[in-house]
Amino acid sequence: MTADRQRAAAMLHTDLAYVYVLARANRDASLHIGAARRIIGLMKGSGRGDDRTQLFERRWFVVVAGLYTAVGRLDQAELFVRDGLSAYPRDAMLHVARGCIREMDATLAARVGQVPRSGRWFESAAADYRRALDYDNTLAAAHLHLGWVRFGARDDRSVHDFESALEHATDDSTRYLAHLFMGAFAERQKRFEDARREYEMALALGPLYQTGFIALGRVEEALGHSARARELAQQYAALGEKHEDPWWDYHLGGFDQSTLRWLRGEARSQ
Numbered sequence: 502m503t504a505d506r507q508r509a510a511a512m513l514h515t516d517l518a519y520v521y522v523l524a525r526a527n528r529d530a531s532l533h534i535g536a537a538r539r540i541i542g543l544m545k546g547s548g549r550g551d552d553r554t555q556l557f558e559r560r561w562f563v564v565v566a567g568l569y570t571a572v573g574r575l576d577q578a579e580l581f582v583r584d585g586l587s588a589y590p591r592d593a594m595l596h597v598a599r600g601c602i603r604e605m606d607a608t609l610a611a612r613v614g615q616v617p618r619s620g621r622w623f624e625s626a627a628a629d630y631r632r633a634l635d636y637d638n639t640l641a642a643a644h645l646h647l648g649w650v651r652f653g654a655r656d657d658r659s660v661h662d663f664e665s666a667l668e669h670a671t672d673d674s675t676r677y678l679a680h681l682f683m684g685a686f687a688e689r690q691k692r693f694e695d696a697r698r699e700y701e702m703a704l705a706l707g708p709l710y711q712t713g714f715i716a717l718g719r720v721e722e723a724l725g726h727s728a729r730a731r732e733l734a735q736q737y738a739a740l741g742e743k744h745e746d747p748w749w750d751y752h753l754g755g756f757d758q759s760t761l762r763w764l765r766g767e768a769r770s771q
Contacts, residue, residue, distance in 0.1 A: 504544060505771050508557060511540040512768030515561065519761075522568050534565060549588075557767055559589050564761050566598040570605055570754035578602050578754075593637035594760070600629030600646055601754045608752075623650050641669040645678060646755065652686060660686045672759050674747040677706040677713070681748065684716055688723075696720045709744040711737060 502510065514537035521530035541561060544554045562585030569578035582599045589595060607622030630647035633640055648662025660683060667679040684699030697720045704713035714737040718730040737743075750756050 502543075504554075507540055507544045508770075509768045511537045511544070511557075511561070512764055514540070515564065515764065518565075519568060522572055522574075525572075527574075537561070553767075555589070557764070559585065559592050559595065560760050560764055560767075562589075563594045563598050563757060564764060566595075567601065567754060567756045567760075570598070570601050571750070571756040572753075573605070575602050575605055591636050593633040593640050593643065594757075596629045596633035596636070597640065597643050597646060597755075598757075600626040600633070600643075603629060604646065604650065605754050623653065626650055639669045641666045641671065641675050641679075642755065642757070644669065645675060645682070648682060649751075652682065673706050674750075674758070677703050677710065678747055678751055680706065681712060681716060684720070688716075688720060691723075693720050693723050697724070707744070707746070709740060709742060710746040710748070711743065712746050712748040 514533040518530045518533035541558050544550055562581050566578045566581040579602055582595055585595045603622045603626035607619045610619035610622060627647060627650045630643045633643040644662045644666035648659040651659035663679050663683045667676060670676045680699045680703035684696045687696035700717040700720060704717055707713050714733050718733040721730040
């Protein structure tokens with residue numbers, strides 16, 4: 502096959518794997534991921550491949566690792582990140598992907614009361630995010646994740662990370678999350694007017710997402726505006742169409758939809 506058809510075939514198998522992973526059909530998902538990986542190997546030929554093929558492979562590793570992270574199959578995610586970093590040790594997005602796995606490990610450990618272990622995993626996640634920023638200081642996802650880990654540790658540097666994420670964001674989902682997190686930072690400090698302003702900006706970016714309504718309503722209640730809080734709850738309930746909230750994607754490992762879209766675009770291009 503020509504290179505463009507190879508990219509299309511690899512992405513077709515990856516999209517089928519995406520469907521099967523979400524359906525918990527693990528054997529079928531593994532079959533298609535294996536097929537996609539073999540096709541990428543053919544694209545590289547007997548060497549490392551050209552720059553375009555290498556970038557496609559790097560992003561493919563990020564997407565597959567993120568997909569497994571999002572459904573809690575962290576061991577599988579770890580294998581793909583390891584293989585990706587073995588080939589591309591300075592890839593910032595792969596370090597973010599590994600940080601997301603560590604962050605999920607930490608969250609799961611905290612839920613079962615393993616506080617020391619959770620703390621170690623969070624520290625490991627933060628180290629990966631910092632390393633990603635060493636390689637690419639404009640990577641908004643790394644700023645966002647590092648800020649959230651620091652926020653959980655009550656580290657005031659988190660607000661600067663959120664501001665950096667907002668500065669470098671290239672999509673509205675990241676901007677939405679950055680405003681939510683900056684609002685959470687202000688709310689924790691009981692600066693409710695500042696929190697309200699951040700949550701209003703988040704809601705403007707995601708008028709069909711649930712979390713903006715909840716966060717803004719909570720702050721309005723704290724300000725003594727109970728009627729406004731009820732109005733927000735009614736507005737959300739009355740929405741005819743509701744979209745999947747990036748907040749939940751983030752807390753399930755931060756699956757990188759934008760990179761998935763990039764891969765699909767590459768698969769369609771000549």
